[in-house]
Amino acid sequence: MLSLTEENYLKAIYHLSDGGSKAVLTNELAEAMSTKAASVTDMIKKLSAKEVITYEKYYGVNVTIKGKSEALIVIRKHRLWETFLVEKLGFAWDEVHDVAEQLEHINSPRLIEKLDEFLGYPKVDPHGDPIPDNKGKIKLQPQVPVDQLQVGFQGKIAAVKDSDSNLLKYLDKIGAKPGVKIKVLGKEEYDESMEILIEDHRVFISKEVSQNILVVG
Template sequence: MITLTATEENYLKYIYQLGEAQSGLVKTNDLAYKLEHSAASVTDMLKKLADKKLLTYTKYYGVSLTKTGLHIAKKVLRKHRLWETFLAKNLKFTWDKIHDIAEQLEHIQSDELTDKMDEYLGFPKFDPHGDPIPDKQGNISIPNVICLADAKLKKQYILQNVNDDSAIFLKYLNKIKLQLNDKIKIIDKEEFDETMEMLINDKMRITISNDAAKNMYVKSI
């Protein structure tokens, strides 16, 4: 068992998350943007993680996780999402507060604690933002979703998950009373700035910006 720093674990987690959208290969610049670090410091860290055999890094090409790196990334996500579930379900934290706290708790090393919490929560498959929780073996059920910004006019969807790392965005969703599993029908899409008019649960009409739509994921029904 290798012990990593919280920063090293975060790198693996972000590479995994960025890679999900791009079949595993992540560009250094995308990672630097996500971490808000300089490309030079990101490159230094990638070399360090490559020496530890957690990823393979090819200059100008990109980075992908090794089997061990992938295993650790999923474990960090598992802890993060289980803690978010626990904080919301058992401690009644609102969904805009749990991400920042889980960012700290995800680095606790005890597997026994994680597994006991999983069992205590009844082996949840999704966290309060709708993100899938990897099981003990690292299996993860990725839902078949598209970004709401790419949703088609007149079609019906279910809100499956939302980006969890902006508390302001989640508070905005509270304000417009949009929740996971809500039924969404796209009524109109403004050609000028892609503002969307939507019908929620067959009764509530709301208008949302393209920026907001980019932070939500839906599955068609």
């Protein structure tokens, strides 16, 4: 059983490690938690003792299987609550985070199952992030390049192919970065250029560009 504070640290570690794929340094974590490195060291020892992370001095921390599962439960709760706030209570998608940060710590598996059912078992939250299922499994969606999308498609930018620096600069200019909402408005047959909505503004992109933006449903 984790305390509220421990739960928050674990979640931060999970995110900073990209879901457990790399080690997290003490200072990074201190920054993320708005606290001091010394406090982080203390907490790291506690979380190690509870076997949700492994810890090597002066090297960093890694999430264990158990830790991942616990982190995903919190993330599931966070994203279900965000969905509730937007879909049912009429919050704007950018004002839900702080409240969801509190709600995610409510401890009642039954409540979460009921909430999930009430929301119609949503797959993604209002930001487009996937909602882990009740086993803690996160269904990572296949990333599709924009040029293969149908007109009308709505989703979120998952990644961009970062081969060319000029391309990245251009993508940055039009606001095409991971996490941003995207919608396909139109497709020109003869040159395969596209008209898309990035966040809230319309842009025309060439086939070349469209091949380099990866999205998820």
